[in-house]
Amino acid sequence: MQQNPSSDSIVSLRDVQKSFGSLRVLDGVSFAVERGEVLALIGRSGSGKSTALRCIDRFEKVDGGEIVVCGHRVDRPDVDLRALRQDVGIVFQSYNLFPHLTIEQNITLAPCAVKGLANSQAKDLARKVLAQVGLEEKLHAYPEQLSGGQQQRAAIARSLAMQPKVMLFDEVTSALDPELTAEVLKVIEQLAADGMTMVMVTHEMGFAKGIADRIVFMHRGKVHETGPASILTSPTTPELTQFVGTGNLKS
């Protein structure tokens, strides 16, 4: 299952190793994401998929292997974290909006503080990205006044405002009921249609099948099976067969 990441990959992992204490979480993981591609990381809880995703934005330091993201050597200790994170947007399961700031302030903070955008420009930008996720009317609301689905869409908008080259989604719908999940997935679908490069850890198999250009199935810290979305309907390994057979393909 090894691939040679091509040089114009936005994200490439090669033989990545990561342990938490004596637990080997990533055991030689390699995959690459091309520009405009949507890659879905799937697998059981504990298979290492979230850790792999977090390594891309260096929320976890790897023990070995090579990670290149938009030209940044993420595996090196001297990586410029702030430059890396301007190129990479990340959205979390628990939204992590800043509770003391309005939605507008949540969105304008980083463009102003990091990129030095003028306040008025940042406010225009906030309106634009909120329109993208269908939340213009929540500009001046505080996070706690929004539903879970709305908070997650606002978090996506906040990330978009930094105009990242690639976006990472870490089980962004796991805390939401089916109805709210649908509204968040719709936003992500639109992003994919607009050509955003994305890596997503998801348990929504139906969604992964519909949106992903490529599936990476992780099992015990390794990339166990990878291929186009069709591998979900015709898996070749017994582990993926079992995984998709356990009712995961319901959409």
Place this chain on the structure above:
Amino acid sequence: MSLQLDFPAVLERWPSFLAGAVLTLELAAFATVLGALLGTLAAVGRGTHNALISGACKVYVETIRNTPLLVQIFLVYFGLASLGLKFSAFTVAVAALTINVGAYTAEIMRAGFEAIPRGQIEAAEGLALSRLQIYWHIILLPAIEKVYPALTSQFVLLMLASSVCSQISAEELTAVANYIQSDTYRAFETYIIVAVLYVILSLVMRAGFWGLGLVLFPRRRRLGTPL
């Protein structure tokens, strides 16, 4: 045996009482602002990975919290004097009160910092904010908000505790009372008035902190959540 109170004899000294009360409030205001800064820095310092800085902050906090305020005041007062440095009693009092309240503030703020969910910091890091920007925009106000009642109580306590500054003849409210009662021989009346004045000062401070809270935490104001 009957109790005879003669308030007019004492109350005619009202300009002195007023001056003392104002000075007490000034002492408290300076020490609160400076102590809040010092305490916040000490709390940040205690949380750093630098063992020297975090150790120094810990020693500071524990030393102050385990010695009496009056002793700290004398240490600053006589310490500066023996170094040949001359400062007014007011300056010495502000310095000692600042050092004192800074240690308590550090502990309260540390609790506030620790109450910030890890996810908040990760989200901010993910947006490429620097460490300083994260402290300033993401951690500081929510941390203060979480411990605001404890923090403001501490500052009111500080104002009340400033009465021991009478010992180094700072002309604050208690020192004024000491003069007046020795002049008038009306000790009970004097201290009743002083007690009432301290209650008023406390209420003034609490009202001030309530107003400051409205400014600092607009979300509370908007959503009507009581602090």
